[in-house]
Amino acid sequence: MTEKEFRAEAAELVEALANGVSALDTGLRGGRVAPALINDVFRAAHSLKGIGGLIGLPALGHLAHAMEDALDAMRLGKVTPTTGVLSVLDEAVELFQKLVEANPQEAARLEDRVNEVSRRVGAIKTGVEPAAAVVARTPKDLDLAPEFFSVLTEYEEHRLTDNVAQGVPIYLVHAPLALDAFDVGLGKLTEALKSRGEIITTLPSSEKAPGVIAFDLLFAGQVAVAELGDAVRALDPAFTASIVGTRPRNSVQAPEPAPARPAAVEEETLVPAHSAATPRTETVRVDIEKLDRLMNVVGEIALVRTGLGRIADLLRVDGGHTQPVIELQKLARSLERKIDELQGGIMEVRMVPLTQTFERLQRIVKKTARELAKEVEFVVHGEETELDKLLMEQLVDPLVPLVRNAVDHGVESADARQRAGKPAAGRVTISAQPRGNHVLISVEDDGAGLDEVAIRKAALEKLLVTEERVGTLTGRELWNLIFLPGFSTRREATDVSGRGVGMDVVKTNIARLSGMIEIDSVAGRGTRFSLTVPITLAIIQSLIVRVRGRTLAMPLGGVSEILAYDGQLLRTVEAREVFQTRKGTVPLLRLGDVFGYPGTDVANGYVILVGVGLNRVGIVVDELVGRQDIVIKPMGRLLKGLRGIAGATDLGERSTVLVLDVGGLVEEALGVNAAA
């Protein structure tokens, strides 16, 4: 493995560790910490310890070592997990997250902190608190196929629970037998097993081979896997015995029945639960850069295809329907279908569910709530929604401050909530919904709503609006002020939200993803931030338009409707042009004017409606050239900050055109950022 792959693995282990600690916290609140869970976290720490040195981060190894010791003590019941212990572990997890992304210089700067936290984590194992009553590991933790549980009688379930709770290893013995004489073979096996422990159940199943019946015996016994294996093989070489490990736990809300897993794994390949097991996997880790490169190549092939299609069209116009021309057109069409498939395939590989991101947010909510001593319930909907992996990573940045704010500024103190007749525990809901090529993600709290008085006051103090203007702002116009750079309603930034990440940064980050953010707030009821982001950044369907002789690409994602331009429907309101549509008037934006192109717009052009809800704008163009899939290339450093431009793209005829940033243009037209 390369260092990069080790690093990726370390990042995964840190993630597992973080989820584990978060699950321990949930368990602790529920008054029940499953020993298996502690064991899982212990294993993650153990594996991480080994990796630290390999990626040139010995500090990570040291911290993991301390963590491993602490968890070992907990696992063996010498130390009880308490909120105090967990908050130390939380600190360590946070440090791991920083370390795993750090380069050697950054890691060196973190050294003091690592030593300090390592010392505190190390102190956990010397904890003198007596161990809590042993909490039963449940059979649900066993890595058994769900159908196994479906055939256990109540009594058998009880026996299994009892054995598991006492730490007796559970084995699965597989015995294929000839149908005509199976009772003899089974009788011998039963006898052999009973002398070594307890048979919990005997499950017959049809083998694929005819004339053969197989039995899967669930057996509990204090024997070594090798000894048991030898004993059963002595009866019949076809018999196998394997230990039933514990299910790896990755998610906080461990789902009850695990996805179908093989009931038994080959004996020799299975490692008992208490060693650092490497889960068998059928997936390949792929560097996202490699996928990007593939995607780019596919994008370029698509351009070649477009070229071929155009040549075919030209030939047809010039030479008529000759056989070769028809063939060429057919081939170009079939190439297009295949490219579509290829694109879809690569896109799918890049798609990952939001689960991990939401888990991360959950940890942040918990941590923030703990720091602020608030009771907050975190509700998640639609975590199965899929997004481009790269986009997902960039989405975390804006989402983190949003959930922090929801806990810090959104949810009121328990006292205030009770006075308002609300339950003491606040609620933060995050939900995702697929919307075609976009995903709608909302972060909602049930707090007091945005404080309009405070917003007005702060905006005035910071000279972000004029006194005259601030009085006329209402609702969303007013709320949108919080997106202005330098805005913060708190006099002193709290330790929690005020880490310099203001809402302006959140907004910029979302705009960078070609996304939009909207606020809804009801006094006394709560605040909701709704983000609309595309599901992928890689390939964007776009509309190619011409404006005053220039060609531009406009991502189709933001386009809701295209209307014929009609001078009759034009009005002027407060010195601004608006256009009459069936759903009311929209402000008009003339691209030619925005970018300072000389000339005037033609009279028989089009109005492209973009944006959603109240944020709709009509963009005037002269000509619609067509629709095309484009790969956006960033603009170089010099042109980076250009307003209204998202990047550039190659259209294939050796022509490079600019790609419009629809979100930015909408803002420009609505004057969101020009409130002053």
Add this chain to the structure above:
Amino acid sequence: MPELRILVVDDSAATRQMLTSAVEELAAERGREARVDTADSGLTALRALPSGPYDLILTDINMPEVHGLELIRFVRQHPLQKDAPILVVSTQAAERDRQKALSLGATGYVTKPVTLAALREALTPLWPAAAPGGAP
């Protein structure tokens, strides 16, 4: 008219006896002959299955070694038997196991101690009186 093939599985000889005569009588009510095989455990039942297909399987749940739930699962996987109606005969106390039996594919259940009337009622949907021998 072909005889109805029935398998009765129970580890109590008395229950097997009772169930056998009950199903014979209920078959007779429909003008059919019944040929009843009995098995004293799930394991013995596994041996009997290949001689099916059975038009009805009556089984207890609590039996040594292979028990009723395991038998039901096995029958439902068995190419020859997977559609055979299965009636679970169990005590009132085994409510949870009975629910499991139904979710594993049992057709219905009769509570022990079994009465002729209860068995008749349970069999009515399986063996419609109007069209005797609903099963092939």
